[in-house]
Amino acid sequence: xxxxxxxxxxxxxxFGGVVxxxxxxxxxxxxxxxxxxxxxxxxxTTLVNIITGFVRPDKGxxxxxxxxxxxxxxxxxxxxxxxxxxxxxxPFYQLPAYKNLIPSLFSPRVRRLLGGKYGDRDAVAMDxxxxxxxxxxxxxxxxxxxxxxxxxxxxxxxxxxxALRPEVIILDELFSGMSIAEVTSTVPIIEKLRDEGIAIIMxxxxxxxxxxxxxxxxxxxxxxxxxxxTPEEVMNSNEVKEAYLGSEEIEEEETAC
Amino acid sequence: MERRKxxxxxxxxxxxxxxxxxxxxxxxxxxAFPRLIPILGLLVICPLFxxxxxxxxxxxxxxxxLAVSWELLYMGGLISLGQSLFYGxxxxxxxxxxxYWGVPPILSLPIATLVGGVFCTLMLLPVLRLRxxxxxxxxxVLPLLLSRFVEATRILGGTEGLTGIDSFSSQWVAFYLVxxxxxxxxxxxxxxxxxxxxxxxKGINDNDRAIMSSGINIYWYxxxxxxxxxxxxxxxxxxxxxxxxxxxxxxFALDYSILPIAAAAVGGMGSxxxxxxxxxxxxxxxxxxxxxxxxxxxxxxxxxxxxVVGLPEGLFHFIRRKYEQIERWVEVDKx
Amino acid sequence: xxxxxxxxxxxxxxxxxxxAMGFNLTFGISGVxxxxxxxxxxxxxFLVWIFLNTLGxxxxxxxxxSFLSSFLLGYLMYRFVILRVRGLPLSEVMATxxxxxxxxxxxxxxxxxxxxxxxxxxIDGSVSIGGHFIDYQRLLIAVIAVVMTVAFYFFTHxxxxxxxxxxxxxxxxxxxxxxxxxxxxxxxxxxxxSSLAALAAIIILPLGxxxxxxxxxxxxxxxxxxxxxxxxxxxxxxxxxxxxxxSQTLTANYIEPHWMILVSxxxxxxxxxxxxxxxFGKQKELEERV
Ligand SMILES: Nc1ncnc2c1ncn2[C@@H]1O[C@H](COP(=O)(O)OP(=O)(O)OP(=O)(O)O)[C@@H](O)[C@H]1O
Ligand SMILES: [Mg+2]
Numbered sequence: 091x092x093x094x095x096x097x098x099x100x101x102x103x104x105f106g107g108v109v110x111x112x113x114x115x116x117x118x119x120x121x122x123x124x125x126x127x128x129x130x131x132x133x134x135t136t137l138v139n140i141i142t143g144f145v146r147p148d149k150g151x152x153x154x155x156x157x158x159x160x161x162x163x164x165x166x167x168x169x170x171x172x173x174x175x176x177x178x179x180x181p182f183y184q185l186p187a188y189k190n191l192i193p194s195l196f197s198p199r200v201r202r203l204l205g206g207k208y209g210d211r212d213a214v215a216m217d218x219x220x221x222x223x224x225x226x227x228x229x230x231x232x233x234x235x236x237x238x239x240x241x242x243x244x245x246x247x248x249x250x251x252x253a254l255r256p257e258v259i260i261l262d263e264l265f266s267g268m269s270i271a272e273v274t275s276t277v278p279i280i281e282k283l284r285d286e287g288i289a290i291i292m293x294x295x296x297x298x299x300x301x302x303x304x305x306x307x308x309x310x311x312x313x314x315x316x317x318x319x320t321p322e323e324v325m326n327s328n329e330v331k332e333a334y335l336g337s338e339e340i341e342e343e344e345t346a347c
Numbered sequence: 348m349e350r351r352k353x354x355x356x357x358x359x360x361x362x363x364x365x366x367x368x369x370x371x372x373x374x375x376x377x378x379a380f381p382r383l384i385p386i387l388g389l390l391v392i393c394p395l396f397x398x399x400x401x402x403x404x405x406x407x408x409x410x411x412x413l414a415v416s417w418e419l420l421y422m423g424g425l426i427s428l429g430q431s432l433f434y435g436x437x438x439x440x441x442x443x444x445x446x447y448w449g450v451p452p453i454l455s456l457p458i459a460t461l462v463g464g465v466f467c468t469l470m471l472l473p474v475l476r477l478r479x480x481x482x483x484x485x486x487x488v489l490p491l492l493l494s495r496f497v498e499a500t501r502i503l504g505g506t507e508g509l510t511g512i513d514s515f516s517s518q519w520v521a522f523y524l525v526x527x528x529x530x531x532x533x534x535x536x537x538x539x540x541x542x543x544x545x546x547x548x549k550g551i552n553d554n555d556r557a558i559m560s561s562g563i564n565i566y567w568y569x570x571x572x573x574x575x576x577x578x579x580x581x582x583x584x585x586x587x588x589x590x591x592x593x594x595x596x597x598x599f600a601l602d603y604s605i606l607p608i609a610a611a612a613v614g615g616m617g618s619x620x621x622x623x624x625x626x627x628x629x630x631x632x633x634x635x636x637x638x639x640x641x642x643x644x645x646x647x648x649x650x651x652x653x654x655v656v657g658l659p660e661g662l663f664h665f666i667r668r669k670y671e672q673i674e675r676w677v678e679v680d681k682x
Numbered sequence: 683x684x685x686x687x688x689x690x691x692x693x694x695x696x697x698x699x700x701x702a703m704g705f706n707l708t709f710g711i712s713g714v715x716x717x718x719x720x721x722x723x724x725x726x727x728f729l730v731w732i733f734l735n736t737l738g739x740x741x742x743x744x745x746x747x748s749f750l751s752s753f754l755l756g757y758l759m760y761r762f763v764i765l766r767v768r769g770l771p772l773s774e775v776m777a778t779x780x781x782x783x784x785x786x787x788x789x790x791x792x793x794x795x796x797x798x799x800x801x802x803x804x805i806d807g808s809v810s811i812g813g814h815f816i817d818y819q820r821l822l823i824a825v826i827a828v829v830m831t832v833a834f835y836f837f838t839h840x841x842x843x844x845x846x847x848x849x850x851x852x853x854x855x856x857x858x859x860x861x862x863x864x865x866x867x868x869x870x871x872x873x874x875x876s877s878l879a880a881l882a883a884i885i886i887l888p889l890g891x892x893x894x895x896x897x898x899x900x901x902x903x904x905x906x907x908x909x910x911x912x913x914x915x916x917x918x919x920x921x922x923x924x925x926x927x928x929s930q931t932l933t934a935n936y937i938e939p940h941w942m943i944l945v946s947x948x949x950x951x952x953x954x955x956x957x958x959x960x961x962f963g964k965q966k967e968l969e970e971r972v
Pocket of ligand 2: 134135136177262
């Protein structure tokens with residue numbers, strides 16, 4: 091259970107004068123949920139982009155199951171088993187919801203894992219959508235993404251990840267923009283994925299919900315990892331308190347971004 | 348009281364969209380009719396015309412092939428300003444095979460198609476990685492590069508070109524060959540467009556981030572469509588070389604680049620029927636305008652601008668809307 | 683021989699820099715790749731000729747009028763064509779390409795072909811530098827190119843308008859919130875780019891005859907320089923002009939003048955294979971914010 095899947099060691103990235111990520115290291119084990127929190131602009135998304143190959147780090151290495159994936163193209167990284175959601179979602183707006191999963195199901199990874207025997211892609215897509223809470227017998231999965239509420243689109247992102255049958259899932263602010271009810275119904279899905287042995291990184295501003303499902307949290311500020319540990323440990327650290335002056339406000343702002 | 352136009356999908360359209368629940372032969376006909384137009388049109392109606400117009404339709408089909416190839420690239424977000432690259436390369440390969448080694452059309456056509464496709468793909472491979480206008484720029488430059496290269500090195504007949512290339516065994520063979528090839532390319536690409544593969548290609552165009560994060564190598568897919576488009580264009584060129592019994596620098600001329608784009612713009616980009624329709628409007632039109640000489644290209648250019656700016660949806664989409672929807676004016680309360 | 687190559691290479695580089703500057707400026711500011719650039723170049727040239735020879739205006743005013751017309755043409759092009767497809771790079775490319783073709787081929791149709799279509803040089807005569815006679819016009823080109831690039835650098839880095847340009851180039855939404863109207867700047871960028879094309883035409887064309895082919899050649903050269911240097915980068919244009927300019931001169935000298943344009947084309951090919959975003963271009967491809 092405790093084999094390390096993903097190792098990030100000493101990665102840094104700067105954009106012009108801004109140091110977005112500064113010498114960050116951590117490890118991720120199978121079947122574990124790691125939470126990453128931090129104020130806006132503290133480099134969380136950039137870290138995800140580095141891991142998933144959208145941004146090449148200035149320094150440092152990312153190793154997945156003994157393979158050095160630093161600076162590999164995004165499709166390669168997904169192909170070896172790391173899936174992610176995007177903070178700024180951009181679904182295929184003109185396609186029906188279930189068709190949004192087709193590219194994932196069409197990918198070499200899925201075709202390799204499932205061989206020729208997974209049947210009709212559309213049907214598989216429907217199953218996955220049901221898993222992430224699209225009402226199967228309603229018209230919702232057939233609606234074009236343009237007409238879906240934000241909460242559904244967020245879960246569509248999650249569905250896209252699940253479709254890839256990854257070993258690591260990185261969720262970049264999945265809960266932001268979801269209603270309380272939606273969050274409550276999404277939490278069990280994530281827990282189920284964890285129980286299947288998938289390692290999950292969750293970036294969240296909604297601390298309360300996050301702390302319910304994880305006991306391993308990293309705290310970021312100005313690109314640096316300033317604390318790591320259980321929720322209680324990190325929230326009691328002075329540095330974190332300073333960084334999070336008025337963390338309640340941040341929680342309210344989140345819908346805006 | 349104000350009026351507004353209401354558009355309602357026709358019943359059969361709603362029922363047949365994705366799910367097949369046809370009720371009568373009438374509905375079968377409704378669906379089949381638009382698909383029969385190009386088949387019957389090309390194979391049955393066009394041959395009824397005079398010899399002169401048959402020749403016009405042959406050159407229309409050649410341009411239509413280039414236009415359909417252009418549309419495939421467009422589907423993947425690649426704008427080609429140099430379809431003449433494909434045409435010229437195909438023409439030279441077939442021409443050289445035939446003129447130097449006497450390879451008959453039956454072999455030179457397929458070889459030129461494949462080799463031409465590979466050659467064009469290799470030439471454009473470096474730009475595939477870059478987004479946006481780089482591809483357009485390079486496609487514009489390459490045909491010129493090749494024609495200057497032929498001119499400077501005097502290979503392949505230099506400025507004279509290759510003459511005395513074998514023609515097809517009969518006018519009928521020539522005529523049907525190109526029309527059938529056009530239909531195959533047209534329906535083949537449409538089939539591709541509707542499949543999951545096509546969905547991925549279109550996805551690359553509108554959101555490559557999502558496609559990449561689905562673990563799909565977008566460059567490999569772009570390479571594939573580039574090859575397909577290149578091969579179709581090269582076929583057009585190879586056919587043209589045999590038909591005209593000539594392959595030379597004019598193969599890289601602007602006509603072969605601008606007309607397919609103008610055809611797509613007039614007919615409607617975003618579907619394969621659009622460019623086909625556009626080619627069948629513009630080429631015969633330019634035959635009628637033949638007396639105008641160089642002014643033809645001016646017209647194509649202006650057509651392109653007007654179509655892109657003023658008629659972004661194109662003719663085909665307009666016709667399709669009329670066919671699939673009922674329109675009526677309804678009165679609405681203002682307020 | 684060596685001195686000659688040095689001098690002529692420099693002049694050739696200046697020509698390239700002048701030719702590429704306008705294209706690069708427009709692209710750098712508004713992200714519009716103006717494929718009608720070559721057409722505007724010959725438009726300006728022919729216009730001077732028409733004013734001068736058909737309408738009998740004196741040379742100086744012909745130049746001014748042609749310059750202003752090109753400015754206007756660029757502005758109108760933005761206003762009536764590009765504005766309507768703004769933000770759709772592919773449509774922008776097709777629209778400007780179509781327009782450029784229409785303009786150029788119109789001149790061909792109107793029979794603007796032949797040696798009589800040439801402009802007088804500004805100052806007759808030549809000067810001997812290290813035993814090589816360089817005519818004043820070429821000297822002028824080199825001087826103007828140097829002055830322009832320097833002025834340009836200061837303009838974009840130190841004046842308010844120039845800074846606004848750069849702001850737009852970086853992020854037009856943010857610029858909007860700062861009270862900069864991207865459409866006005868966009869129109870201006872096109873107008874300015876076009877008048878730079880005109881400027882280049884006015885001082886370069888007296889070296890030879892004006893022909894429609896010039897238009898295509900200028901577009902190709904501008905593209906070559908910008909691709910090699912990296913689209914939108916001023917420093918890139920300078921470096922690339924020098925590189926391409928000297929390689930062209932060397933080619934013309936040691937191989938054959940015929941091959942000159944091949945050098946630009948080959949330069950494009952090489953750069954695209956080695957470093958596709960150009961020498962000074964930023965590989966924006968993957969580094970967008972996700
Ligand atoms: N592509 C980029 N170019 C320039 N600067 C960038 C880029 N991506 C991120 N940055 C900068 O890097 C810093 C970190 O940004 P990042 O998006 O990683 O923060 P974050 O922790 O995800 O914030 P949020 O909570 O708002 O999502 C910010 O200052 C941001 O402006
Ligand atoms: Mg973020």
